[in-house]
Amino acid sequence: MNAIVLSAIWGVVMMFCGAFVQNKSIIRTTAITGMVLLLIVHLLDFNGVHFFTIDTKNMLQFNSFSYLFTAIAIGSTLLYFLLSAKDMENVGIELAEYFALIFFITCGIALVSSFNSLLILFLGIEIISIPLYILTGSDKRNLKSNEASLKYFLMGSFSTGIMLMGMTLIYGMSGTFYVDRIAEALSFQLPAYALVGLVLLIVSLSFKVSAAPFHFWTPDVYDGAPSVFTSYMATIVKAASFIAFYRLLRIGFADTHYQWQLIIAIITALTLLIGNITAVFQLSVKRMMSYSSIAQAGFMMLAIVSMNGFGKEGLIFYAAAYSLATIGIFAVLIKMKDYTFEGFNGLAKKEPFIAAVTAIFTLSLAGIPATAGFMAKFYMLMSLVYQGGYTWLIIIAILGAVVSVYYYLRLIQAMYFKEGNAEMTPVSTGFKVTLGVLAALIILLGIKPQLLLNYLHF
Amino acid sequence: MPIEQYIFLSLALFTIGIVGVLTRRNAIIIFMCIELMLNAVNLLLVAFSKMHHLKLMEVNPNAGTEGQLFVFFIMVVAAAEVSVGLAIIVLLYRNTRSVDVNFLNRLKH
Numbered sequence: 001m002n003a004i005v006l007s008a009i010w011g012v013v014m015m016f017c018g019a020f021v022q023n024k025s026i027i028r029t030t031a032i033t034g035m036v037l038l039l040i041v042h043l044l045d046f047n048g049v050h051f052f053t054i055d056t057k058n059m060l061q062f063n064s065f066s067y068l069f070t071a072i073a074i075g076s077t078l079l080y081f082l083l084s085a086k087d088m089e090n091v092g093i094e095l096a097e098y099f100a101l102i103f104f105i106t107c108g109i110a111l112v113s114s115f116n117s118l119l120i121l122f123l124g125i126e127i128i129s130i131p132l133y134i135l136t137g138s139d140k141r142n143l144k145s146n147e148a149s150l151k152y153f154l155m156g157s158f159s160t161g162i163m164l165m166g167m168t169l170i171y172g173m174s175g176t177f178y179v180d181r182i183a184e185a186l187s188f189q190l191p192a193y194a195l196v197g198l199v200l201l202i203v204s205l206s207f208k209v210s211a212a213p214f215h216f217w218t219p220d221v222y223d224g225a226p227s228v229f230t231s232y233m234a235t236i237v238k239a240a241s242f243i244a245f246y247r248l249l250r251i252g253f254a255d256t257h258y259q260w261q262l263i264i265a266i267i268t269a270l271t272l273l274i275g276n277i278t279a280v281f282q283l284s285v286k287r288m289m290s291y292s293s294i295a296q297a298g299f300m301m302l303a304i305v306s307m308n309g310f311g312k313e314g315l316i317f318y319a320a321a322y323s324l325a326t327i328g329i330f331a332v333l334i335k336m337k338d339y340t341f342e343g344f345n346g347l348a349k350k351e352p353f354i355a356a357v358t359a360i361f362t363l364s365l366a367g368i369p370a371t372a373g374f375m376a377k378f379y380m381l382m383s384l385v386y387q388g389g390y391t392w393l394i395i396i397a398i399l400g401a402v403v404s405v406y407y408y409l410r411l412i413q414a415m416y417f418k419e420g421n422a423e424m425t426p427v428s429t430g431f432k433v434t435l436g437v438l439a440a441l442i443i444l445l446g447i448k449p450q451l452l453l454n455y456l457h458f
Numbered sequence: 459m460p461i462e463q464y465i466f467l468s469l470a471l472f473t474i475g476i477v478g479v480l481t482r483r484n485a486i487i488i489f490m491c492i493e494l495m496l497n498a499v500n501l502l503l504v505a506f507s508k509m510h511h512l513k514l515m516e517v518n519p520n521a522g523t524e525g526q527l528f529v530f531f532i533m534v535v536a537a538a539e540v541s542v543g544l545a546i547i548v549l550l551y552r553n554t555r556s557v558d559v560n561f562l563n564r565l566k567h
Contacts, residue, residue, distance in 0.1 A: 119524075119527075122528075122531070122532075122535070126535045126538075130538055130539060130542055133542050133543070133546065137549060140549060143553050143554065146546070146550045146553055146554075147550070149546050149549075150485060150546050150550055150559070153542070154485070154488055154489075154492070154559070157492045157543065158479050158492055158495075160496075160535075160539075161472075161495035161496055161499065162495075164495075164499040164532060165472055165495070165498070165499050165502075168502045168503050168506065171503070171506055171528075172465075172502070172506040172509070175510045175513075175514070175521075176524070177524055193465075
């Protein structure tokens with residue numbers, strides 16, 4: 001609860017800051033201070049110090065799963081601020097408003113990771129989506145950004161409509177919006193209307209997490225949006241939608257999983273195939289990263305197919321590993337002059353440190369052992385093996401991981417083994433240190449995943 | 459009236475909305491179709507709310523009110539969405555002098 005209240009308040013503080021303060025470095029410092037404060041307050045909340053006790057009529061339910069994910073989301077946002085806050089100045093003049101919107105999104109993330117009522121799920125998803133429409137279109141003179149924003153907006157509100165219809169049908173059959181009471185009311189078999197409602201909910205949440213065949217907006221939107229905000233959209237926000245997806249099905253519909261599991265399994269297989277295969281043919285690194293985010297979404301969907309303890313641990317771990325690595329790659333990408341693979345040619349000679357950390361991020365995304373990405377993929381496959389059945393899905397997932405190595409290693413090949421003149425805007429020492437911290441975190445989590453997962457069981 | 463008729467009416471409105479979103483090319487009309495979808499949901503929510511109320515009136519006089527509360531939240535969020543959406547459409551109109559979504563296909567490559 002601390003994080004929800006404070007992030008909403010700090011969003012308003014940032015807006016006032018934008019109205020009264022002209023100095024950009026003061027605005028930036030205020031935002032970073034806010035995020036640090038949010039992290040501290042949230043960790044206190046995790047350890048039992050509650051500043052706000054609000055009777056939410058059980059609409060919000062906090063447990064270690066939701067606390068841990070919110071902590072990961074706030075921590076990643078802090079790292080993202082440290083790395084990319086300077087680049088936000090290049091997007092437009094409304095710097096403080098961008099920070100304010102990100103604080104509001106953080107509030108939405110805290111809501112969707114702890115909801116127990118469909119009302120809160122709906123509000124949380126909307127609080128996340130509406131600021132994102134604005135951030136996507138924030139580069140106002142750029143036609144590509146406008147188009148991406150309109151496309152995202154139309155797709156997003158369309159899927160919201162579908163989601164609401166699903167919620168309404170489920171309400172009609174169960175008589176309640178509380179997810180745990182829905183589970184009691186519909187515990188043996190879903191009636192036809194409720195099943196249609198659940199399928200509509202699955203479709204709309206697949207839109208939000210960009211799972212195939214509802215992924216078609218993703219590459220265009222991620223490509224058109226300003227790169228700083230793509231980084232945020234593709235990582236933390238996407239992971240939050242996954243947590244909401246998992247929580248909804250786990251609490252509300254675990255007993256009737258035999259009725260919907262196959263649908264999710266097919267969506268997962270399609271996502272893995274389409275994401276990985278299309279990513280191979282991309283020429284621009286930014287576009288490759290957006291297809292790779294679809295492919296990684298396929299891996300995260302495996303937790304929703306298997307629905308067991310390994311999947312729960314794996315999803316949290318995957319969210320952390322994927323967010324850290326992708327934030328790192330995007331932070332480097334924003335500094336590059338040319339977004340194509342050729343633009344990275346010969347980076348290792350010019351900026352050896354940056355090339356090395358980028359290589360670590362890329363290897364983590366590809367799932368090479370001793371990085372966090374490997375352990376994340378391991379947990380996902382382990383949960384599915386443990387569940388039994390779905391051998392075909394495991395095979396597809398492993399093949400997908402093999403294909404993904406190809407396009408991730410292309411980036412490393414460009415940096416290390418090709419001659420070229422990679423151009424990069426000069427970077428500060430602080431930026432390099434933060435990147436180093438990110439890379440160290442990824443390797444640390446890859447060697448000792450228990451450091452993170454122990455918090456899930458206390 | 460039996461609940462089936464309400465379900466039929468709002469599913470019909472919802473389907474009209476979906477078909478409109480998928481076939482129309484004008485951004486404003488697509489937008490109106492999305493609003494139609496949301497209003498179909500509102501209608502169905504109120505009908506279900508009334509149904510649950512009549513069913514459980516003796517046990518709990520407040521039964522079914524949460525459905526009507528949900529409608530208010532949908533209205534508020536829809537209004538917020540309209541303000542952002544129209545701003546985006548205006549932005550696009552300033553740059554291209556058109557609100558046709560056909561040109562969105564240019565992003566594809």
